[in-house]
Amino acid sequence: MTDRRTQLAANLAKVEERITAACVAAGRKREEVTLIVVTKTYPASDVRILSELGVRHVAENRDQDAAPKAAACADLPLKWHFVGQLQTNKVRSVVGYADVVQSVDRSKLVTALSKEAVRAGREVGCLIQVALDAGEGGRGERGGVAPGGIEELADLVGEATGLRLDGLMTVAPLTGEYAGRERAAFERLMDLSTDLRRAHPAATMVSAGMSADLEQAVAAGATHVRVGTAVLGVRPRLG
Numbered sequence: 001m002t003d004r005r006t007q008l009a010a011n012l013a014k015v016e017e018r019i020t021a022a023c024v025a026a027g028r029k030r031e032e033v034t035l036i037v038v039t040k041t042y043p044a045s046d047v048r049i050l051s052e053l054g055v056r057h058v059a060e061n062r063d064q065d066a067a068p069k070a071a072a073c074a075d076l077p078l079k080w081h082f083v084g085q086l087q088t089n090k091v092r093s094v095v096g097y098a099d100v101v102q103s104v105d106r107s108k109l110v111t112a113l114s115k116e117a118v119r120a121g122r123e124v125g126c127l128i129q130v131a132l133d134a135g136e137g138g139r140g141e142r143g144g145v146a147p148g149g150i151e152e153l154a155d156l157v158g159e160a161t162g163l164r165l166d167g168l169m170t171v172a173p174l175t176g177e178y179a180g181r182e183r184a185a186f187e188r189l190m191d192l193s194t195d196l197r198r199a200h201p202a203a204t205m206v207s208a209g210m211s212a213d214l215e216q217a218v219a220a221g222a223t224h225v226r227v228g229t230a231v232l233g234v235r236p237r238l239g
């Protein structure tokens with residue numbers, strides 16, 4: 001094994017242990033939580049190793065980096081998640097490789113995603129990104145819609161051709177009433193998911209938790225955790 005492979009295997013095993021322990025502590029089955037490895041800023045060669053190590057879900061946040069990486073890894077049995085703020089002029093490219101877009105936060109984006117999904121003949125899964133630090137009706141600093149805006153967007157996705165409403169996503173806020181209270185933030189997201197599923201019963205995905213707070217997310221009931229640093233190492237620049 002190469003050094004990088006050994007390192008990634010060891011990191012992955014540690015993350016796997018953390019998820020398992022968090023599931024045990026929460027009385028949940030390990031299968032209820034899916035690990036998504038966030039490979040942003042890391043090369044396609046790392047994605048290939050992760051695939052060989054059994055990873056099946058990867059996430060990226062910038063189309064410029066993700067598009068060539070996904071193309072270089074097109075032969076691998078991976079699901080690609082897009083988790084970054086998404087401009088409408090990048091939607092055509094993203095729809096070319098993304099199975100799920102986790103950062104749906106405005107109606108213009110829904111329209112663009114639907115149009116491009118139809119054009120590509122693909123079905124794209126969508127998560128509404130929730131900003132728990134946004135004022136009602138407002139937007140988060142790192143994208144996301146305030147809780148009050150979920151219903152309208154969810155209905156829009158639900159009616160859009162080529163799109164499938166899969167659930168909700170959040171990033172633990174750094175500001176506002178949930179700053180430093182990850183567990184409370186993720187529990188709020190779970191409540192919002194319960195509300196959402198009344199009208200959209202198939203929208204069961206709850207994407208929450210990163211390297212630093214995956215335990216809190218699993219405890220709250222997240223179905224998907226998005227882990228970058230703990231698997232791949234500290235990123236050279238913020239990405």
Ligand SMILES: *Cc1c(COP(=O)(O)O)cnc(C)c1O
Pocket residue numbers: 038040061083084171209210211212226227228229230239
């Ligand atoms: C980078 C990123 C992650 C992973 O963060 P780590 O702290 O490296 O685990 C998760 N979610 C989103 C939206 C990200 O941009």
